[in-house]
Amino acid sequence: xxxxxxxxxxxxxxxxxxxxxxxxxxxxxxxxxxxxxxxxxxxxxxxxxxxxxxxxxxxxxxxxxxxxxxxxxxxxxxxxxxxxxxxxxxxxxxxxxxxxxxxxxxxxxxxxxxxxxxxxxxxxxxxxxxxxxxxxxxxxxxxxxxxxxxxxxxxxxxxxxxxxxxxxxxxxxxxxxxxxxxxxxxxxxxxxxxxxxxxxxxxxxxxxxxxxxxxxxxxxxxxxxxxxxxxxxxxxxxxxxxxxxxxxxxxxxxxxxxxxxxxxxxxxxxxxxxxxxxxxxxxxxxxxxxxxxxxxxxxxxxxxxxxxxxxxxxxxxxxxxxxxxxxxxxxxxxxxxxxxxxxxxxxxxxxxxxxxxxxxxxxxxxxxxxxxxxxxxxxxxxxxxxxxxxxxxxxxxxxxxxxxxxxxxxxxxxxxxxxxxx
Amino acid sequence: xxxxxxxxxxxxxxxxxxxxxxxxxxxxxxxxxxxxxxxxxxxxxxxxxxxxxxxxxxxxxxxxxxxxxxxxxxxxxxxxxxxxxxxxxxxxxxxxxxxxxxxxxxxxxxxxxxxxxxxxxxxxxxxxxxxxxxxxxxxxxxxxxxxxxxxxxxxxxxxxxxxxxxxxxxxxxxxxxx
Numbered sequence: 001x002x003x004x005x006x007x008x009x010x011x012x013x014x015x016x017x018x019x020x021x022x023x024x025x026x027x028x029x030x031x032x033x034x035x036x037x038x039x040x041x042x043x044x045x046x047x048x049x050x051x052x053x054x055x056x057x058x059x060x061x062x063x064x065x066x067x068x069x070x071x072x073x074x075x076x077x078x079x080x081x082x083x084x085x086x087x088x089x090x091x092x093x094x095x096x097x098x099x100x101x102x103x104x105x106x107x108x109x110x111x112x113x114x115x116x117x118x119x120x121x122x123x124x125x126x127x128x129x130x131x132x133x134x135x136x137x138x139x140x141x142x143x144x145x146x147x148x149x150x151x152x153x154x155x156x157x158x159x160x161x162x163x164x165x166x167x168x169x170x171x172x173x174x175x176x177x178x179x180x181x182x183x184x185x186x187x188x189x190x191x192x193x194x195x196x197x198x199x200x201x202x203x204x205x206x207x208x209x210x211x212x213x214x215x216x217x218x219x220x221x222x223x224x225x226x227x228x229x230x231x232x233x234x235x236x237x238x239x240x241x242x243x244x245x246x247x248x249x250x251x252x253x254x255x256x257x258x259x260x261x262x263x264x265x266x267x268x269x270x271x272x273x274x275x276x277x278x279x280x281x282x283x284x285x286x287x288x289x290x291x292x293x294x295x296x297x298x299x300x301x302x303x304x305x306x307x308x309x310x311x312x313x314x315x316x317x318x319x320x321x322x323x324x325x326x327x328x329x330x331x332x333x334x335x336x337x338x339x340x341x342x343x344x345x346x347x348x349x350x351x352x353x354x355x356x357x358x359x360x361x362x363x364x365x366x367x368x369x370x371x372x373x374x375x376x377x378x379x380x381x382x383x384x385x386x387x388x389x390x391x392x393x394x395x396x397x398x399x400x401x402x403x404x405x406x407x408x409x410x411x412x413x414x415x416x417x418x419x420x421x422x
Numbered sequence: 423x424x425x426x427x428x429x430x431x432x433x434x435x436x437x438x439x440x441x442x443x444x445x446x447x448x449x450x451x452x453x454x455x456x457x458x459x460x461x462x463x464x465x466x467x468x469x470x471x472x473x474x475x476x477x478x479x480x481x482x483x484x485x486x487x488x489x490x491x492x493x494x495x496x497x498x499x500x501x502x503x504x505x506x507x508x509x510x511x512x513x514x515x516x517x518x519x520x521x522x523x524x525x526x527x528x529x530x531x532x533x534x535x536x537x538x539x540x541x542x543x544x545x546x547x548x549x550x551x552x553x554x555x556x557x558x559x560x561x562x563x564x565x566x567x568x569x570x571x572x573x574x575x576x577x578x579x580x581x582x583x584x585x586x587x588x589x590x591x592x593x594x595x596x597x598x599x600x
Contacts, residue, residue: 010586010593011558017539018559021452025444029465033443036473037436 060372060396064331067376070319078320229259231389233416239277241406248303251276253414259316267316269330275308277410286343287405299345306402307339312373325380330391336367336401336408343404363403370399371408379418389416424488431479439476449489450496455540456555457500459548471499497560501570504552534596542592550585557582 237251255273262268286302314332342360377391391414397407424445430438447468454467474495482491543551552571556562557578562570564578571578 010590014539014543014554014558014589017534017536018452018456018543020536021448022536023448023451023455025447026465029447029469030440030443032465033469033472034436034440036469037439037476040473040477041434 060374064374067319067329078322227261227421229261229387229418229420231257231259231416231418233257233273233389233391233414235412235414237275237277237410237412239279239408239410241279241281241404241408248280249278250412251278251305253412255310257312257416259418265318267318269314269316270312273310273312275310275410277304277306277308277408279304279406279408281404281406287400288403301346302404303344303346304402304404304406305342307341308401309337309339310334310371311337314373314375325378328377328379330373330375330377330393332373333369334371334373334395336370338363338365338367338402341403359403361403365402367399367401370401371395371397371410375414385420387418387420389414389418391416425484428479428482428484428488431476442475443472446489446492450492453493453496454500456543456559457504457552459544467500467503468496470503471496474499497556500555501552504548504571508548538596542589542596545592546585546588550581550588553578553581554585554589 232254233256234252234254237253238247239251240247253273253275255271257269257271257273259267259269281302281304282300286299312332312334314330316328316330318326318328320327340360340362342358344358345356373393373395375391375393377389379387379389381387393410393412393414395408395410397409400406401408424442427438427441427445431442450468450471451464454464454471455461458464458467471492475492478495482488543554546554553567556567556570557564564575564582567573567578568575573581
C-alpha cells in the first residue's frame with residue numbers, strides 16, 4: 001500500500017476526522033465474541049489441526065499399543081482354540097481307529113482305565129509321549145502287554161497318558177498306543193497307525209512341513225517360514241489438507257514393496273510407491289512462497305494435483321492367524337519426494353486478469369520422514385508362494401510437504417499380490 | 423505488555439483474548455464503522471475480523487507492530503463482507519473525475535464530531551463507500567483497489583469521484599443546517 005499523496009482538502013478533512021475516534025468499549029460486543037470463541041473451540045475439539053504435535057504422537061503411540069495388545073490377545077485365543085481342536089481331533093482319530101481296527105472282546109478294561117485316571121472317558125485312547133524326540137520314525141510297536149503293564153498302565157515300562165492329558169506340544173513321539181484290550185494284533189495296529197497318520201515328521205526351523213501327514217496341532221502355514229517376499233500394490237487414494245471431511249477427487253497409488261519376515265509374526269518392509277494426489281486448500285491452508293501473490297490477494301481456493309514418490313518403512317505384525325490367511329497391522333513412517341505439482345487458483349474477484357491463475361512445475365523437493373503410516377490388513381494365501389492382501393491405510397502428516405507447505409492426510413485401500421521366497 | 427497478551431492468545435487463554443480485544447476495540451471499530459451501514463453491522467464486522475485474528479495469531483510475526491497486521495485483517499474482512507453483500511456487478515459510471523473545486527469551510531467543519539463524519543460515510547452506497555475508504559483513508563492505488571474489489575480501474579476512479587461528490591453535498595447540507 002503506497003502512502004497517499006493526495007492533499008485534497010476533502011480527502012484530508014476526512015482522514016483527519018476519522019482518526020479522531022473515541023469509541024467506548026461495549027461489553028455486549030465482547031459477549032458475542034466470546035460466544036463465537038466457545039463455539040469454535042467446541043467445533044475444533046475433534047479437529048486434528050488444533051491438537052498439539054506431542055499429543056498427536058502420544059495418541060498414535062497409545063493407538064498402536066492398544067492395537068498390539070488386542071492383536072496379542074486375539075492371537076493367544078486363536079492359538080488356544082487351535083490347540084484344543086487338535087487335541088479333540090486326535091482323540092477322535094484314535095478313537096475311530098481303535099473301534100474299527102481291532103477285534104475286541106468286551107473286557108473289563110474299564111477298571112484299568114478308571115484306575116489310571118478317574119476322570120478319563122471310557123473311550124479315551126491312551127498314548128505314550130516323550131518329548132523332544134524327532135527321529136520321524138513311524139511307530140510300529142510290537143505290542144504284547146504284560147501283566148505288569150496292565151496293572152501299572154504302562155507299556156514296556158513307559159507310562160501311558162490319556163490323549164487329553166498328553167503333552168501335545170510339538171514335537172513329540174508316540175511310542176505306543178494302548179487300544180482297549182489285552183489282545184492286540186501288532187500288524188493290524190501298524191496298519192491302523194498308517195491310516196491314522198499318527199506319526200511324527202521331521203521338523204527343523206525354516207523347512208516346509210508335510211501338512212498331509214500332520215494335522216491340527218498347529219495353525220502355522222508356509223508363509224511364516226518364508227523370510228523374504230516381494231509384492232506389487234495398487235489402490236485408490238483420498239487426500240486432504242484440512243479435515244477428513246474435505247476430500248477432493250480421488251487419486252491413486254501404485255508401487256512395490258519388499259518384506260522380510262523375522263519369526264512369522266513380525267516383519268519389516270520398505271519399497272517405493274507412486275501416488276497421484278488431488279486435494280483442495282483454502283487461503284489459509286495454502287502457504288505459498290513469499291511474493292507468490294500479486295497485490296497481496298490470496299485465492300479463495302486452490303485445487304492441487306501432485307505426483308509424489310513415497311518411500312515407506314513399516315513394521316508389520318500378524319496378530320491373528322487362520323488356516324490359510326491372517327490379519328495383520330502395520331505402523332511406520334514414509335518419506336515423500338515431490339515429482340510434479342500443479343495448482344489452480346480460484347479468486348473471489350471477477351476480474352482476475354492481473355492475478356496468478358495457476359502454477360505447475362517439477363519441484364523434486366524431498367521431505368524425509370514426513371508422514372506416519374498405519375494400516376490394518378488381511379492376507380489370503382492363494383498357494384504356497386503367492387498371497388493376496390487387502391489393506392486399508394491412513395497416512396498422518398508430521399511435516400509440511402510440497403510447494404504449498406501443506407499437511408497432507410491420505411487414506412485409501414491397497415490391494416497387493418505378494419510372492420514369498422522359500 | 424502487548425507481547426505478553428499475544429502470547430496468552432496463542433495459548434488460547436480467554437483472559438488474554440479479552441484484553442487484546444479491549445485494547446484494540448476503539449481502533450478496530452473506527453475502521454469497521456466506515457465500511458458498514460450501521461453500528462450493529464460494524465460490531466459484527468469487527469468480531470468477524472477478530473475471529474480471524476485469534477485463529478491466525480500464531481502466524482503473526484511478533485517482531486513487527488501488531489496494529490498494521492490487525493488493520494490489514496480488518497480491511498480484508500470488510501472487503502470480503504462487501505463482496506458477500508454486493509453481488510451485483512458494479513457498473514462503470516462515466517463521470518468526469520472532479521479533483522478540483524471541492525471546497526471545505528474549515529471554520530465550520532472543524533467543529534463536526536467524529537460520529538457525524540462516520541454517519542456521512544455510512545450514508546454512501548457500499549461501492550462508493552468502500553472505494554472511498556480504500557483510497558482516501560487506507561491509501562491504496564486505484565489499480566490495487568480494482569484488483570481487490572474485482573472491478574476495473576475506471577470504475578474505481580468513477581466511484582471515488584461519485585463518493586466525494588456525495589460527501590461534498592452532505593457537508594454543504596450540514597453547513598446550511600447549522
